[in-house]
Amino acid sequence: MNTTLLASAAVLGFLSFFEPCTIATHTLFAVRTNQENPGTRWRSLFQLILSRALLLSLIFGIAALIGLEILSAKLAMLILIVTGFIYLLTRKIYLPVPHLEFFRLLPKHEHLAQAYKLGLTLPACTLPLVMIIGMQCALTQRPVEAMLAGWVFALMFTLPTLWDSTHKLTALHLTFLGHAARLSPYITTLLLWSSALFILKAGI
Amino acid sequence: MVKVEVFSSPGCGKCAHAKNILEGIVKEMGHGKISWREVNILDEMDYAVELGVMASPAIAINGELIFAELPSPAKLRTELAKRLA
Numbered sequence: 046m047n048t049t050l051l052a053s054a055a056v057l058g059f060l061s062f063f064e065p066c067t068i069a070t071h072t073l074f075a076v077r078t079n080q081e082n083p084g085t086r087w088r089s090l091f092q093l094i095l096s097r098a099l100l101l102s103l104i105f106g107i108a109a110l111i112g113l114e115i116l117s118a119k120l121a122m123l124i125l126i127v128t129g130f131i132y133l134l135t136r137k138i139y140l141p142v143p144h145l146e147f148f149r150l151l152p153k154h155e156h157l158a159q160a161y162k163l164g165l166t167l168p169a170c171t172l173p174l175v176m177i178i179g180m181q182c183a184l185t186q187r188p189v190e191a192m193l194a195g196w197v198f199a200l201m202f203t204l205p206t207l208w209d210s211t212h213k214l215t216a217l218h219l220t221f222l223g224h225a226a227r228l229s230p231y232i233t234t235l236l237l238w239s240s241a242l243f244i245l246k247a248g249i
Numbered sequence: 250m251v252k253v254e255v256f257s258s259p260g261c262g263k264c265a266h267a268k269n270i271l272e273g274i275v276k277e278m279g280h281g282k283i284s285w286r287e288v289n290i291l292d293e294m295d296y297a298v299e300l301g302v303m304a305s306p307a308i309a310i311n312g313e314l315i316f317a318e319l320p321s322p323a324k325l326r327t328e329l330a331k332r333l334a
Contacts, residue, residue: 065258065259065261065262066258066261066262066263066305068258068291069256069257069261069290069291069304069305070303070304070305072291072294073290073294073297073303073304074303076294076298080298135262136260138262139262139263139265139266139269140262141266159303169263214294219291219292219294220291222291223258223259223289223291223292224259226258226259226260226261226291227259227260229260230260
């Protein structure tokens with residue numbers, strides 16, 4: 046079992062929730078879901094987790110099937126450093142990167158529940174994080190582990206929404222989310238650059 | 250006077266872009282015709298939910314959600330011109 050892959054999927058998945066382009070959308074969904082009766086609420090949460098996990102496990106599984114024979118330490122570091130810069134750049138410049146709305150590929154997608162639409166969308170600011178895990182999956186060339194990483198990423202991405210849907214959100218909690226959204230691109234950059242430093246010291 | 254509200258979230262680049270577009274259009278159409286404010290979704294969550302906001306940025310005009318996602322400048326300009334006519 047590739048623990049580095051699963052740990053990375055867990056950390057980057059969790060971080061995905063706090064990115065500025067996802068946090069408000071998910072919190073709005075959580076507040077709406079919280080106002081539903083328990084049956085409807087849990088159905089929506091199940092739909093969200095299931096659709097997101099299926100999408101990510103499919104993407105990571107395909108990445109593992111395509112495979113990547115070798116990725117030099119230098120190239121891996123470069124990817125991490127550049128991705129970190131992109132997160133910093135977005136603090137100053139608007140990059141018109143669209144969300145990847147996979148639900149639009151489905152027939153009659155206009156009538157899909159919001160939970161499915163949310164689960165089958167990869168927000169723009171999470172794409173670099175998904176790409177990093179995708180590359181790790183390609184390096185492992187083990188589709189089953191890659192699909193497991195997809196489930197881990199999806200669960201960790203959805204975990205804060207699950208919490209918010211089942212608890213009353215206080216002003217303090219919402220303030221915390223606001224601070225987290227402002228800080229998360231910097232934390233992401235720091236994390237990516239630290240990983241690059243780690244590769245420099247320990248190799249890929 | 251047309252009242253515009255831009256629903257945004259902290260650190261959201263697309264929301265800042267929406268505000269820039271709106272500011273440009275307000276200048277273009279002349280001050281005093283359109284008033285606008287930014288609504289931080291996390292600060293005014295209940296209001297955002299009440300209006301049916303699903304994502305950021307979203308734009309409400311005169312207390313009604315008109316754009317559930319970032320509109321093109323042309324669409325926003327047309328909608329505002331319609332209200333001012």
